[in-house]
Amino acid sequence: MSHFAQPAASLYIDGAFVEGAGAELAVHYPYTGAVIATLREASPEQVAKATAAAAAAQPGWAALRPVERGRVLIRAAQIIRERAEELARLETLDTGKPIQETRVADWPSGADALEYFGGLAPTVTGQAIPLGGDFVYTIREALGVCAGIGAWNYPSQIACWKAAPALAMGNAMVFKPSEETPLGALKLAEILTEAGLPAGIFNVVQGRGAIGSALVTDPRVAKVSLTGSVATGQRVYAAAAEGMRHVTMELGGKSPLIVFDDASLEDAVGAAMLANFYSSGQICSNGTRVFVQQGILPAFLDRLAERVAKVRIGDPLDEETQHGPIVSPAQAAKIREAIERGRAEGARLVCGGPGEGAFVPPTVFADASDDMWIVREEIFGPVMSVLGFATEAEAVARANASPYGLAAGVFTRDLARGHRVAAALQAGTTWINAYNLTPVEAPFGGVKLSGIGRENSAAAIEHYSQLKSVYVGMGGVDAPY
Numbered sequence: 001m002s003h004f005a006q007p008a009a010s011l012y013i014d015g016a017f018v019e020g021a022g023a024e025l026a027v028h029y030p031y032t033g034a035v036i037a038t039l040r041e042a043s044p045e046q047v048a049k050a051t052a053a054a055a056a057a058q059p060g061w062a063a064l065r066p067v068e069r070g071r072v073l074i075r076a077a078q079i080i081r082e083r084a085e086e087l088a089r090l091e092t093l094d095t096g097k098p099i100q101e102t103r104v105a106d107w108p109s110g111a112d113a114l115e116y117f118g119g120l121a122p123t124v125t126g127q128a129i130p131l132g133g134d135f136v137y138t139i140r141e142a143l144g145v146c147a148g149i150g151a152w153n154y155p156s157q158i159a160c161w162k163a164a165p166a167l168a169m170g171n172a173m174v175f176k177p178s179e180e181t182p183l184g185a186l187k188l189a190e191i192l193t194e195a196g197l198p199a200g201i202f203n204v205v206q207g208r209g210a211i212g213s214a215l216v217t218d219p220r221v222a223k224v225s226l227t228g229s230v231a232t233g234q235r236v237y238a239a240a241a242e243g244m245r246h247v248t249m250e251l252g253g254k255s256p257l258i259v260f261d262d263a264s265l266e267d268a269v270g271a272a273m274l275a276n277f278y279s280s281g282q283i284c285s286n287g288t289r290v291f292v293q294q295g296i297l298p299a300f301l302d303r304l305a306e307r308v309a310k311v312r313i314g315d316p317l318d319e320e321t322q323h324g325p326i327v328s329p330a331q332a333a334k335i336r337e338a339i340e341r342g343r344a345e346g347a348r349l350v351c352g353g354p355g356e357g358a359f360v361p362p363t364v365f366a367d368a369s370d371d372m373w374i375v376r377e378e379i380f381g382p383v384m385s386v387l388g389f390a391t392e393a394e395a396v397a398r399a400n401a402s403p404y405g406l407a408a409g410v411f412t413r414d415l416a417r418g419h420r421v422a423a424a425l426q427a428g429t430t431w432i433n434a435y436n437l438t439p440v441e442a443p444f445g446g447v448k449l450s451g452i453g454r455e456n457s458a459a460a461i462e463h464y465s466q467l468k469s470v471y472v473g474m475g476g477v478d479a480p481y
Helices: 044-063 066-082 084-095 099-105 107-123 155-168 183-194 209-216 230-242 265-281 294-308 329-345 392-400 415-424 459-463
Strands: 011-013 016-018 024-028 035-040 128-131 134-142 145-149 172-176 202-204 221-227 246-250 256-259 289-293 348-351 363-366 383-389 407-411 429-432 465-472
Touching (some): 011 183, 044 209, 066 084, 066 107, 066 155, 084 099, 084 183, 099 265, 155 172, 155 183, 265 294, 265 383, 265 407, 289 294, 294 383, 383 392, 392 415, 407 415
Parallel strands (some): 145 172
């Protein structure tokens, strides 16, 4: 089976594939390291051309009836579903994630977003505010040109999550995917055009940080939506602020998962594994600090080790593989450094370890303390820290003692306690007896250093539009002059 995935060209500008004029960008299959495509970065001039095309096309797109815009997005979702296997394979080649994951969690989630916002578009209305004789009405308007900057872990899902609400509200978008996983965004642009999207409304530029900077600071850009690390988010947020641009920042975390001793042990262990090892641990919302009440801590660790030992690691295109390679050698090196640091700090390695080559196996540390580096810092790999606790108040206080606040989880059979703890946790998303489920119907985003704004759900509309108030005078003007 060929692993070659060369697109027609590196960029997508004004409805057509265009070859980049910048530096070469090799795309590697994480499993073998082989080059599966060779792209070129955009030049600063090409970034400007993409934003100019978006700015020129946007007013016409915004002037369409919302139901017409919605039809395009819904048709794109249908195309994605019709080509599910082809797209899942492309995502696996681009990211290294097992095919059993990419068939259900990547493009399918993107299709859900396009369908949801396509249906939502015609329902967005204003408000009439009576003032006696006079009245005010409101209009929710497009922002204009939105810049989207993606991360490498869910490249196609992220592109859809950003494009869907932006386009539904009448905006145009210029999207820069991660240089590590640049292929899915180009495929999305092609699908949107096939679905009837006018030229210039969704553009793709490739490149590293300098190209992202050129995009974010372009004077035609009214909104920046980024998914990435906290450090990158801080830089991009500051650059966007120079032009008073709207922002959505979906950043990293060090999320807590609290397991009380009345929880279903099997469910809690399964959730902890999903919250740490799915996508080889490369998920921003992962619950990497697992707090387990002392009464079930030994049983939890024993069962966790038993189940981890059965995880199938290997070729991501093999349908039986459950745990694939890390996205790049550089990322694998960072994860291995974190594992060694955990050992050096005195945490006990229950299972896993540094691994070799492209693979880092599911790794669990116990006997960790809150001040250890592996417990405080985001690793972005399959590394779980298990910490014991005695009381609910202690668990909540320790869970909140972090500058991050993306997500959290609670496992308990006491639903009153589940709701009470969920309310007390400082996180944008909290799960009770579940973890890492992110349906498009629910808002997703962080608090504290984990970000600002929300993706998905009707809440996302507020971040891709602005409100205009129109005052209507029904009588004469009473001027005091």
